[in-house]
Amino acid sequence: MTTPPPASTASPAPPDDAQLLRLAHEAADRAYVPYSRFPVGAALLTRSGRIVLGCNVENASYGLTICAERTGATRMIAESGDADDRRIVKVAVVGTKASPCFPCGACRQVLHEFGCEEVVVEIDGAPRSYPFAEILPHGFGPADLEPTTGSEA
Numbered sequence: 001m002t003t004p005p006p007a008s009t010a011s012p013a014p015p016d017d018a019q020l021l022r023l024a025h026e027a028a029d030r031a032y033v034p035y036s037r038f039p040v041g042a043a044l045l046t047r048s049g050r051i052v053l054g055c056n057v058e059n060a061s062y063g064l065t066i067c068a069e070r071t072g073a074t075r076m077i078a079e080s081g082d083a084d085d086r087r088i089v090k091v092a093v094v095g096t097k098a099s100p101c102f103p104c105g106a107c108r109q110v111l112h113e114f115g116c117e118e119v120v121v122e123i124d125g126a127p128r129s130y131p132f133a134e135i136l137p138h139g140f141g142p143a144d145l146e147p148t149t150g151s152e153a
């Protein structure tokens with residue numbers, strides 16, 4: 001019997017960073033990592049207060065492997081059309097074999113797409129928070145595709 005995918009949960013009060021890290025650990029426990037054996041979990045907190053979990057999912061082709069943060073982001077989008085459910089306030093990321101475990105470059109770009117404001121990682125067993133602009137300075141995002149005044153032909 002297979003373990004069901006991690007469920008999204010709604011919380012009446014915003015979880016603290018330690019709670020988000022615990023949820024990220026739970027997601028990491030469900031990671032599908034037969035090749036790297038490097039489980040990673042992510043807990044995304046949306047503007048609406050929803051928590052969406054993600055874990056890395058590997059593939060025998062290797063190149064199709066997807067990280068925990070991106071499985072969380074895709075679930076977040078697939079599960080709700082509400083604008084506040086699609087904006088990331090913060091994401092907690094844990095790697096059970098690496099501490100801290102920061103999002104990779106691809107995940108930073110995807111998190112930026114959905115307005116991520118903060119990244120929480122685990123250092124010596126405790127949460128440590130970073131402003132998103134600190135881990136992806138000068139990120140390219142949706143606003144960069146908007147026409148700019150003065151440069152239009």
Ligand SMILES: [Zn+2]
Pocket residue numbers: 067068069070103104105106107108
């Ligand atoms: Zn990644």
